[in-house]
Structure formats: C-alpha cells, structure tokens
Amino acid sequence: MSEFTIRFPNEQKKRFVQPISAGALLAYMPNIDKTVYGMKVNNELVALSKTIDIRASVEPVLKGTQEGSKIYRRTLCLLLAAASQALYPEPRLLVGHSLGYSYYYTLEGNNTEKIDFKKIEEKMRELVEADIPIQTRWLSYEEAIEMFQNSNQPDTYKLLSYISKPKILINKLGDFHDLFFQPVMDRTGEVKVFELMPYGEGFLLRFPSTAEPDKLPVFDDIPQLFTVYKEYKQWGKLVGVSAVGQLNTIIEKRKTKDYVEIIETMQNNKLAKIAGQIEEKKTVKLVLIAGPSSSGKTTTAKKLSMQLRVLGFDPHIISLDDFYLGSAKTPIGEDGKPDYECLEAIDVPLINEILLKLFNGEMVELPSYNFKTGEREYRGKTLQCNERSIVIMEGIHGLNDKTTAEIDPNLKFKIYLSALTQLNLDDHNRIPTSDNRLLRRIVRDAQFRSTAASKTIEMWENVRSGEAKYIFPYQGNADAMFNTALDYELSVLKIYAEPLLRTVKPTDPSYSEASRLLMFLNNFLSISPSFVPGQSILREFIGDSDFSYR
Template sequence: MNNDISVSLINPNNKIDCIKVKYDTPIYEITDKFNFPSEKIYAARVNNEIKSLDSRIKYKCTIEPVLSNTKSGALVYRRSLCLLLAAASHNLFPDRRLLVGHSLGYGYYYTFENEIETRQEELDALTKEMKRLIKENIRITTSIISYQEAEELFEKLNLTETRKQLNFNCMSGVKINTIGDFSDLFFEPLVLSIGVLKVFDLMKYQNGFLLRFPKSSDPDTLMPFKDEPKLFEIYHKYKEWGKRINVTSAASLNALIADGKINDFIEITETYQQKNISKIASQIIGKGTVRIVLMAGPSSSGKTTSAKKLALELQAMGYMPKVISLDCYYVGRDKTPLGPDGKPDFECLESLNIELLNQNLIDLFDGKEVNIPSYDFHTGTSYYEDDNKIKLAPNEILIMEGIHGLNEKLTSKVPSKFKFNIYLSALTQLNLDDHNRISTSDNRLLRRIVRDNNFRGKSAAGTIEMWPSVTKGEELHIFPFQNNADAILNTALDYELSVLRVYADPLLRQVKPSQKEYSEARRLLAFLDNFATIAPTAVPPRSIIREFIGDSAFKY
C-alpha cells in the first residue's frame, strides 16, 4: 500500500510547489522546502488551520508557512514567550504564583500573587534564566496526558486557575505544552523551539513588570515604550474589583453558571458598569463649563449604547443631552482624500468638514441657532434640511461620538473648557487561567461577528475578512489619542463571552477549510470552548450587550 501523501506548498507570490511526503511526517521536516529561512517560520497553515510545526501530516493538504512578520506569527511568538517566562519563573521561584494581567502597548503586565512588588534583581534573574533557556534552544513539546495526571500536575505546579478550568473541560486526554520541568495547558500553537525567542525585555512597571515583545511588522526590534497611565489605571481598578468579588477567570465564571448563581453576577456587573457611567456624568457636570461630550473608541466598544446610558444619567441630573453625528460632516465622496488603495478614505480626518463643524459648535455655544448638515451615503453628497436646525438651552449638552472624537484637530477652535473627552473600550479583567489572558480585540471581534450577522446579514467569514482593515484604522485614528481622555469607560461585561458564544459558535462553524478565514474561526471557536453558555434571556434590556445580540430597550 502506497502511504505517500500529496502536499501543496504555498510560497511567495502564491507560487505552489507540489511534493509527496510519507504519512505522519512532521511539518518541521519539510520547512526547508519553503523559500524562507527556517527560523522565520513559526508555525504552518494546514488547509487554512494554523498548526504547530511538530504536527504531523496525515492527509492531502495545502501548507503555508506562518512567518515571523505576520500577525499570526506575532501571536505564536507572544504565546511562546509567555510560556518561556512562566517556565523561567517556575525554575527560579517555584513557590510563587506568576499571574498575567493585561496588555499595555507591545507588552503584557505581570505580577506575582498578592502583587508583592517585583524587585529589579528578580527581573534580572528572570531575564538571565530566559536567555539561558533560549541559548539551549530547548524544544517545546506538546503531549496529551490523562485527566487525572493533569489534575496532579497543575496542583503540583500551583497553577490554581488552570486546575479549576479542568472542572469545566472534562476531557479524558488533556493537551499540554512543556519546557523542561514546567508544563502548562495547551491553548494555541507555539514555536517549535525557544531558540527563536530572542527579542524581548522585562521592564519593571508599577508593582509588577512588563514582558515586552516586538510588533508584528518588525519582529527583530523592540519599539520604544510608550506609557498609557490612564488605561493602566482602569485595568488595575477592574482587576481589583474582580478580586474582591472573587471572579477573575473563565473558571470562576463557569463555576457561577454551574452553581446557578449567574443571574446575581449579571446584575452586579451591570450595576457596577452603570455606577461608573454615573461617575463620569458627575465629572461632566462637576466641571461646570462642559457643552459637548466627545466619545471615541474602537469598533464594537459599545459607543452607541454608552452614549444613550450617559444621556439618561445626565437627564437624571437635570440636563438635556442632544446628539450630533459626525457622519453629518462628511465633505462628500468627490472631496474625500484617496487612500493607498486609490479609494476614498472615509476614515481619515480630512474626510470631514472640520471648518464647518467648529463654526457650528462655536455658534451653538454662543446661543445661536444652527442648521446641521445631513449626508446621503447613497449619493455621497452633503445637503441641508430645514427641520435639522438646533439651538442649545443653558441646560443642554451635546454628545458626539466618532472615531476622531479625541483628536484635538477635530475641534481645535473650540475652547477646551467646553469639552469633555471619553475613551471607551471593552477591557475585560478576566483571564483564561494563570498565564493566558483574554484579548480585548478578540472580545470586540466576537461582538462584531454577532452584530454583523444579526443586523447586516454578514457571515462570520465576511467580518473576519474585514477585521484587519478595521484594526488598522483604529491604530491610526483612535489609539494614539486615548491619553487625551478626561475619563475612560470600560464597556466590557465579565459574563458577556458566555452569551456571545451562543450566537458566535454556530456562525464560526460555517466557515469552511477552503476559506482563508478558517484559521481565525477555528481559533475563536477554541477560545469560546473555555466558557459555559448563558441564555440570552438573562441579559437585561438596557445592557450594552443588547447592542450586539438584539432586543435592546434602546432604539438605534
């Protein structure tokens, strides 16, 4: 019997080379067939599913290398670097629990349990140990052990949250990754050997430290550190809140669902979020001179519902908010600057009539009546309607949300005393376990997949396909200005992934292996597997989550 398997290798410019390999050949044995240095190949896309290089070829397939200078390659690198740090920490400090926190720039924030301040000499020792392991180029082994062995292993390694998660993922065989004497739960593919993990830094920050890594487009260089103190403060505040209510991980959330206590937790999280919106409303009124609230945040951060919730809080304080959409100020398709692709760039600041917007705002604050323009997206033209005139009473405040809200150039002629800037993002404080964080971007992408399907009829593959262009726009027009915020609102709700799974799971399962988006769909499905489901009927009618799943008490 011929056990040769046909494999199509995708090289630069989509050039395909066809080869034959023996059944069960590991992928790393054929990486020399690609026109790339082997050390730049971190994983492989097999029939559009990303796999570790030690995965074995068992059927006819197309294989494409996952390179160091791609987003997928960067994620593999970062996950592998996190495992290396955990292994080094175990080697040096076996009695201390290392806990991953959140992202900060191109880095992840870590602390030891109870936030015992990390000393510089400890960071120096960790760095030295990581470099020692890298120099030895130790192989990351992937294996499957029994459920009972996994229980004993994670208890021995003091991986508390990882051990708890086993209670809700009762597989007879548990997949793990191992470096030397340290093992952790397998979540996603890692590099084959740690010798490639040479670009990193450990930097003391607050009570903990940052594990810094390169950006995807420049995998050989660390970017200069840019502090984001306001964002860190919000993250830290929510982490502390999570500790107080004893819900810090997917396992903690799953335990509440299993014990029938999730409804109370939903009310607690919704109340806490509303309390923070109320605090922001008090800040706005407390400033005494605010006439316009500018809100900005990345895609699917819940800007629309947050604006409506804030408006209710302001009304409760005796103020009457009015909403102006930035979309009204598009200059028109024929006047919009072209992007690199030769198409109108509707996300750039110059696509808006900034001069008119500033003049309208100044006139409104002077007590004048203003005719606000309208924009026809079908014809791409700006026009006026007689019934679109507004005038501000002394107790009326404008609310304007849009991607450029925190860019000072948007309202440069408006005195700062009249403005209050709010940045929104879904900054979940939950981790998957001790060493694996939940990506804010993944949370928002799942929201977007559900909303796009519910309200625009778009498939999961369609949303995944356009997501890179969305995040590129955020990096250009939103993230650079988040430190201009007077307040930051966290729109994440720590139970939401269990609700989103109900909707997203069947949508993601429709993405076929023949589609490029398959690898991302499979990754998101594996991520959602960590969460037990919550019935959508448990979501309150005014929740931000209703903006994505539907049946909101608000009108959009």
C-alpha cells in the first residue's frame, strides 16, 4: 500500500501507510469542541465510517452547522423507519413534506388507527440509548432489487429499478436496511433531540433548528400550507404519480406529453380559482405576490394577469425590485455587506405614495431599477388606473404589512408562493422544496446572468437566511397559497443542471453540494424541454418563454 498524506483544518499534515476511517482521523483533531456528525474529504461529504486511502484535505462536519443538521435529520429519519418497521411491519411508512422544523409522515395500510405513535417514539429512544452502529455497505444490484422487492417499500423498489448500477449503497441499522442517498451518522447515540407529534392523518417528526441544536423549537402551525400539500398529494395518488419511480415509468412508456399537459392544466386551474377569489372579494385593487427565491413570482404575476383579464379586469404588474433605494443607500448587514433583502433596502414611502395616487385615479411615473448601475431610474413609464384596474405587485416583501401600511386592507389580496412538490424520491426520502428552487436558480443564473453553478451554490445559504427573516414569517398573512412546483420539472431541469454542476471541481468549497445535487438528479429520467409549454412557470428558468421579462 502506498503512502498518502492527510491535511487537517489547521494546515498540519500527516502521512499514513494504511487506510483509515474518517472517524479515526478525529484523534488528530484534539481541539474540536463540538460533536462531529460527518467529514468533508476533498470537499466531498462522507460518513465517519468512510475509509480514506488517498491524499486528502479533511474538515469535520459539526453539530450546529447546515450540513451537520442535514446529517442529523437524515439519521433521525432512518431511526424512525427502523423503529416503525420493528413495531408495525405491515403498515407502510411514507414521508411527506416539511412543516417548519418537522417532517410530516403517514402510515398506510390496514388497522392503522391502532398505531401508537408514542410507542414508536419510545422505540426510537431505545435505539438511541443502545448507541447502535449504523453501517453503510454495498450490495450487488440483484441483491438490492431482491431485498426491496420483498420489503414494504414499493416506491424504493420502483426507483431502484431505474438506477442501473452494478452495485448499490445501502444503510443498515440492526436488521433494518434502507437505500443510501447521503451520509448519516455512524451511530445512533447522538440523535437525542426529537419528538413525534400527531398531526393531520399522520404525525410530525420534529427536530431542532441549526441555530439551537439542543432543543426543539416552538411549533408554528401553517394549516393553509398543509392543506395545499394534502390536496396535491391526493391528486398525485389519483393520477398514480407520487414518487420518482412512477414518474420515470411515465417517461419510459412515452406518456410524457399527456402528463405534462395534465400538470400544467391543473396548475392553471388553481390560478384561475385564485382569480375567482379576487373577483368575489369585490374590493380588491392590489394583489401582493410574495415567495422565496425562484418560486416563480414573475411568471405567476403574468399568468394571474391573464386570468384577471378573462374576468374583465385591467391588471398592471409592478415589481418591488424597481423600488430599491440604490447601492449608496442600501443598509449594511451584520456581515458588513449591503443587505439588499431587508425591507429598509426598498423605498416604502414611495411605494405607498404611488399606490395611493393610482387608486385615486392619478397618472404616475413608475421607477425602474438598473441592476448594472445600482441606481433607480425613470424611463418615462407611466400608469393610470381606472375602476376595473388591479395592481399586481410582486416581490419578497409583498406579504409584510409594513410594505403597504398606508393602503386600506380591504383593497389588498395577498398570495404566497411555494414550490411544494408532492413527489418523494421513495417511501422514506422526500424531495426538499429548497432543492427544487436551488436547481431552478442554478439553471436561471447560468442562462440569463452568466453565473457559474459554484457561485450560485455559494450564495444559496445567505439567500435561505434572508428568506427565513423576510419571507417565511409572513406566509401566514396570505389570503391564498399557490403551489408553483411542477411534478415533471426536475426531469427537465436535469438536462440543464447536470453539465453546470459538473463544472464544479473537488477543490471548490461548493463541490459537496454540487455532488449531492448530481446524485439526486441521477434518480430522474430526462424530459425534453420541447414538452414544456411556452407559458409554463418553468420557462422563467430554462428560457424560451412566451412572456417578456424586461
């Protein structure tokens, strides 16, 4: 065996002549004062059980970090699946969407009303107390297929049938096996902070936040969002596509065109229903649209405008981005950089002044923000409203009442957007809405802003931080919620995103996330963008939209 060198975070190097596990390297990092959940090896995220036998730079993944939290939550999900299987082997455990700091689960099958969630939680705590090793091992493709064919995980089996690899990586916890997607902790003993809470027709698996990893946060219910998810999930079951393996079957059987048309029609119908709600209220003069990054605010505003025209209204779209104060007046954030996402970065008095004049029938000149110069400009764009006019204003602060504080609440209708896919990867692995949005943004930034995937990934944590401060707290203010996710979109985004993600090299700090996204996209068969309608929300990100964006 040839020698290899490991470089540690303090820049010290050590030679090794035998392979060594990532966990064993912790002995050479004595100054770590937090629990270690995993390791980055040449910027690749690995489990502590991973064997290292090449030259590498290593960095521990700690408790209280974003990547550490993801490892903790994956391990917690594995623990839940193992406990549920041990106590109730017949009902099928299915993961759903996230709800605050929790995941929604259901158990499906006969006699599920007799299931005691507290017993499952007690079993999980027994597994934690026993500090059982979690193994990661390879199986041949045939072994893996046979294992999951005979398990109570049909979506896992179906997904596996589209992963054409000679060997498959799985996680093993005692007698329980599950498909491996990303690293988990190497033992159960540190997964101590969690709770199962009955909710809806199932229960919530609650976990701590990244900022406070030693306690559960106060539960903040969002029933309107849960209703939207539940409705989409029921629809997915109705058409027989609620997991990626089923989507792949649609693609394989060349039924893509019909499926895409059904998905788009359903989304358009939902938007038409919201337009109907606006009409029914009768007093609406201002529609406010807000949502996190890459949720499709701009296209949704344009599509809603068309629906309102059908109802005889005269809609006009205004972007909150055009009310930025400008680079020189933008507040400085805690990191010493301009904070373009805070409310104070936009000209709130001007927004209210213009809206009041419009609703009074006056002619106004609208500003435009020049992102190249960082200055607000006036280009002769004017607007005057009539009695059938409705202003559609889209932007991240749309649902914050401070943005339009001078406007009569009876004149407002607020819409919150979320890219809430109802698809799962398989029985026990969900698709985070943030992955949908990040892939949309990577593709859009490359297409229209010449931004490399590594740069978009690097900025993403700050984007998410801004969303947590300025968007998510106000979603409960919405009069309606609109789901912009399209269940087929990841199969289209895959075509654009994969070559972009492959440009991220192992020496780049963004490599870990790029590698994860590539592994994630590997589960999807591709769909040609030619199937995507010109007015689809997806066109905002991949291009060739029937709409003009500037």
